[in-house]
Every structure is written in C-alpha cells, then in structure tokens.
Amino acid sequence: MSDTVVRVLADFTSGTRFQDLPSAVVDETKRILLDSIGCALGGVNAPKGSIGGRLAHLMGEDGSATIIGNAGRTSVFGAAFANGELINALDFDAILPPGHVAPYVIPGALAVAEQGNAGGEDLITAVALAHEMSYRFGKSMDYHRDTSGGKADTPAVLGFASTVFGATAAVGRVRDLAPEIVANALGIAGSISPVNSHRSWLMHAPTSTIKYTMAGPIVQAALTASYSAEYGHTGDQMILDDAEYGYRRFIGARRWATENLLDELGTTWRFPAESTHKPYPHCRVMHAPFEALTEILEGNDIRPEEIDAIRAWGEGWVGLPVWLNDRIEQIHDGQFSVHHGLAVAAQRIQPGPAWQDPGVVYDEKVLAMMEKVTFQGHPDALTALTRDSRSRPTRIEVDARGTTFTAERCYPKGTPSPEPQTYMTTGELADKFRINAAEVLPARQTEDAVDALLNLERLDDIGKLMGLVSVA
Known part of the structure; x- marks a missing residue:
C-alpha cells in the first residue's frame, strides 16, 4: 500500500538518519533530553513519580532498563512507564503543541536504546523525529488555545493522545525497523491509542492525580504497537486517511488538517521554533x-x-x-x-x-x-x-x-x-537540571550527566548515560 498518511510517516521514520538532522534540531533535541531527564530526577519523591516506579516493578524485573533516579533495573516496559510518569511528575517538563510531548515520546526510545546498547546519535534521531511528528499532529488537530468567533475556544474533546504516533516512531527508529513494520506499528498505535480525556480533567476540581493524559499508558501503547508489528501483527494503514471513520473521528478531533502533518516532512523541521521550556514547576x-x-x-x-x-x-x-x-x-x-x-x-x-x-x-x-x-x-x-x-x-x-x-x-x-x-539558554537548562538532581545525585555525578547529555552524539552506549542518572 502506498502513499497513505501512515506510510509517509513510516518512510520518514525509517529513512531519517542522524546525518539528516540540521544542527538546530540536534541542539534542541539534546536540550529537551537534558531538561526531561532533569525533570524526572526532580520528580523522584513526588507522588506521581513514586507511584510510577511501584507500578513499573509489576511489569517485569529482567534488568533490561533503568528507572531514572532509582536503584536497580527493571523491564523495558516497566522502566519506560515509570520514566514517563517521572518526567511529568512536577509538571516541569517542556511544552510543544499539542501540549506536553517529552514524557510520552522519550521513555520508550530511551528504554529500548539502553536495552539494545544504542548510541547517542540513535537516541537523538529518534527523539527528534518523534517531536517533529507530534508537533505536526498538534498543528493538524484541535488545540486547547484555538480561537473561534472572537473568543478563546477550548474544544469539548482534546488531549495529547496523538503523541502515541511519535512515541511509536521513536521506538521503531531506535530498533531500526523496516518501513513496512513501522507502518503497521503506527496503524496499531492509532487503534490502541488512549482517549483524549483532557477536557473532562479540566472541568472537575479537585481533579484526578493522573492529570490530563497519563504518560505511562501512552508509552505502553507505543511499545505494544511497535513490538506487535515486529512480531507479525498488521495495523490499519488507512487509519489517518479516513476522516469519517478513522483516528480523527474516534479520537474526537473536529479539525483534521493533514497538510500540516505532511507538508515538507523530512525537509523542514518545525518543532524547534515552538519548543518551550519551563522555569517553574507549574502549569x-x-x-x-x-x-x-x-x-x-x-x-x-x-x-x-x-x-x-x-x-x-x-x-x-x-x-x-x-x-x-x-x-x-x-x-x-x-x-x-x-x-x-x-x-x-x-x-x-x-x-x-x-x-x-x-x-x-x-x-x-x-x-x-x-x-x-x-x-x-x-x-x-x-x-x-x-x-x-x-x-x-x-x-x-x-x-x-x-x-x-x-x-x-x-x-x-x-x-x-x-x-x-x-529564550531559555542551555546554561539555564543545565542549572535547572542541577536543581532537580540536587537531592538525588552526588554533585560530581550530576556534572558528568550534564556533560554526557550536552555531548550525547559522542556517546557510544546509552547505558552509560543511564548509569549516570540512576543511584547505586
């Protein structure tokens, strides 16, 4: 099957190499990783972060991957779930349309990169294309700051569920899956995507502790989709083309502008221009x-x-x-x-x-x-x-x-x-990392972690980075 939206996204995923990334994309991706892992360290003692860690240990103890700021290792699924919850625990993580992206798209890629001894270039490439894809979905669907009729318009159904596609793509890129497998994975991801429940959460106060769109289940869906396709499941590759019965309909989006999703994909990288970092742990x-x-x-x-x-x-x-x-x-x-x-x-x-x-x-x-x-x-x-x-x-x-x-x-x-x-400078983001890590890592280890993240493309094994952001 050719030229479906899913297929175009799959080709973008499988065809993108580190050498294809503009320097501005590499730099912003490293900044996002520095910020996100720092936020995870800051969230270790927060309720959302600690609950995520406890749940992770129910998902297997095979020692494949690391939970940030914790001792010991767990399964890929467990570590990815916990790290998504940790990144978002303080609401300190970066913002990019459709809202939060990092806690959904980074953890799966990070876990499979560690398990497979992938290098820094592989992780940067995966996280960059996941952010670009997620951003483009955000610009194609309803947004929580839309304007309509001369007033701010908050749609009845909205959320960050579409990040499941970028998250799935990131896992596929790290594992170097063939385009056909990635296409099936993206089709599966759309079919098992969590719902967009953000508006309900906004309307009920005090509201639930899982927040707008819980990170762990998105990460789990992405990993499930990717491994399912690798093991032989097929996905609905028309799920993003069919506006009447496909993803647009059952996820609740009124707007579906696929031209924003596909225009100049792979040649023009748009996410760095709207990548926003938080100096305060608050909405x-x-x-x-x-x-x-x-x-x-x-x-x-x-x-x-x-x-x-x-x-x-x-x-x-x-x-x-x-x-x-x-x-x-x-x-x-x-x-x-x-x-x-x-x-x-x-x-x-x-x-x-x-x-x-x-x-x-x-x-x-x-x-x-x-x-x-x-x-x-x-x-x-x-x-x-x-x-x-x-x-x-x-x-x-x-x-x-x-x-x-x-x-x-x-x-x-x-x-x-x-x-x-x-603009939040890289030096300011490094200082933010130090503040977040202060109660978790020794000062020397913190500096080594900052250096590794700022020079991530030189790292030959992501496991070395994870050793720097875990505790003995």
Whole structure:
C-alpha cells in the first residue's frame, strides 16, 4: 500500500538518519533530553513519580532498563512507564503543541536504546523525529488555545493522545525497523491509542492525580504497537486517511488538517521554533505572571508578610475549574491552581522540587496568601494570541508598604520569541537540571550527566548515560 498518511510517516521514520538532522534540531533535541531527564530526577519523591516506579516493578524485573533516579533495573516496559510518569511528575517538563510531548515520546526510545546498547546519535534521531511528528499532529488537530468567533475556544474533546504516533516512531527508529513494520506499528498505535480525556480533567476540581493524559499508558501503547508489528501483527494503514471513520473521528478531533502533518516532512523541521521550556514547576499558563511577580518582589525586596494584595491579569481561557481550584487536597492540585501558584511564588522560594514539597504546598502562610490573590483575563490576550500563538500578555499589581507595584510581560521566560531574553539558554537548562538532581545525585555525578547529555552524539552506549542518572 502506498502513499497513505501512515506510510509517509513510516518512510520518514525509517529513512531519517542522524546525518539528516540540521544542527538546530540536534541542539534542541539534546536540550529537551537534558531538561526531561532533569525533570524526572526532580520528580523522584513526588507522588506521581513514586507511584510510577511501584507500578513499573509489576511489569517485569529482567534488568533490561533503568528507572531514572532509582536503584536497580527493571523491564523495558516497566522502566519506560515509570520514566514517563517521572518526567511529568512536577509538571516541569517542556511544552510543544499539542501540549506536553517529552514524557510520552522519550521513555520508550530511551528504554529500548539502553536495552539494545544504542548510541547517542540513535537516541537523538529518534527523539527528534518523534517531536517533529507530534508537533505536526498538534498543528493538524484541535488545540486547547484555538480561537473561534472572537473568543478563546477550548474544544469539548482534546488531549495529547496523538503523541502515541511519535512515541511509536521513536521506538521503531531506535530498533531500526523496516518501513513496512513501522507502518503497521503506527496503524496499531492509532487503534490502541488512549482517549483524549483532557477536557473532562479540566472541568472537575479537585481533579484526578493522573492529570490530563497519563504518560505511562501512552508509552505502553507505543511499545505494544511497535513490538506487535515486529512480531507479525498488521495495523490499519488507512487509519489517518479516513476522516469519517478513522483516528480523527474516534479520537474526537473536529479539525483534521493533514497538510500540516505532511507538508515538507523530512525537509523542514518545525518543532524547534515552538519548543518551550519551563522555569517553574507549574502549569505553563502561569509562568508570565510568576515572572512579573518575581520581578516586583525581588526588585523591591518585598517580603511575603508585607504583601496586602496580588492582582493578576493573564490568559482568560484558564477560567476553568482546574485552574480556579482553591481546594489543595493533593500535591498536584498546586501545579495548576492560579491562586496557589501565585501564593507560592510570593514566598520567593527557588523554583524546583521545593515548590511541591508538602511543607510548602500546605504551608499556612501559602494558604493564607491565596486569599490575597485575584485573577482575571487580560483584555489583550485574545488579540495577542491571534497575532502570535506564543504571546501571553500579563499584568501583575502588588499592594505592599502602602504602594502599588506593577510589572507586565508579553512572552514568558522559556519561550523562543521576538524578545531574545525570553529564550531559555542551555546554561539555564543545565542549572535547572542541577536543581532537580540536587537531592538525588552526588554533585560530581550530576556534572558528568550534564556533560554526557550536552555531548550525547559522542556517546557510544546509552547505558552509560543511564548509569549516570540512576543511584547505586
């Protein structure tokens, strides 16, 4: 069968080699891996991370692969499941349309690379093409910041389930599977894809601890699809062409723009231009307000007890229960609550795992500060979003010492934007890695891990990297 969407994606997967990647793609992929593995280290003691590890040990103990930040080894399926949960545990991981991508597409490739003694070039290639594919799916389907009728439009069905294709492709690329096997794997992946349940999660507060789309099951589906095809199962290779009965229909997407998926695939790499990194372990929608608030507090050395009120204007589309929730019952509730996030930022604690330490999340000073916070949509948010999807107009006002202090932002830190200072440098990502690793790895081991990740293409065996990010 020729020229189906699945077949084109399979040819892209099997045909892409490290030498084909532009230097900007290699660099951003290494940055994503550095950031993601650091986030996993930071999530070791978080509930989501520790639960993922416990589940992993139910999936086999053959010693094939490593759980980041842990001792001992488990199966490929187990390690990949746990590492997906760890990367996303703090909500500190990178953002790329359709939303989060790294925790879904990296862990399977990482586990099979370690098992097969693959080198750094193989892992970079797999992770790069998985991000490119996932990004293109995000641009082809409904997006949670769509605009319609002059207002922010959050579709009734949305989520990150389409990352199952990039995740499957990454496993196939590491294992150097033939195009026909990859095509079958992608067809199977579409048929066993988890549902897009993100909107339900947004609407219920306090909401479930698994969050928008649980990483582990996506990773499992990708591995299952890839191995099933390798062992002889066939997949529906028309599943992405049939808009009426195929993936578009049963995943719930209203929009299906396959031209965004296929146009210049393999010749133009688009994901680095929108690859966004997080300086705060919290939902990305609050990062510009955090940055503006930090500017005010640190620039004027305002202590938390001096604050009488914090007024924030930001993304109006976040006026849904998960963001407006003030019932902080679980650690993860603090990752999304607008009022709680600003209350934590007001304490001037270094962003990192400490933000989600129970002693901070449930601190009486933090809970009291929430009462001083108000939030509403910025009047220019929709216009700015329509003009540039990266923009996040924000205004913060702080009443303290009988004075009102103000700060504004257009683009939050971590975004590749027209403002060069918003780009998160590789040095800043390395510092973030060190903060995340501080309670897990010795300092010397942390530096060796950073060096290995920044020079990943020189590494001849991914097992050496995994030894640096695990504990004895």
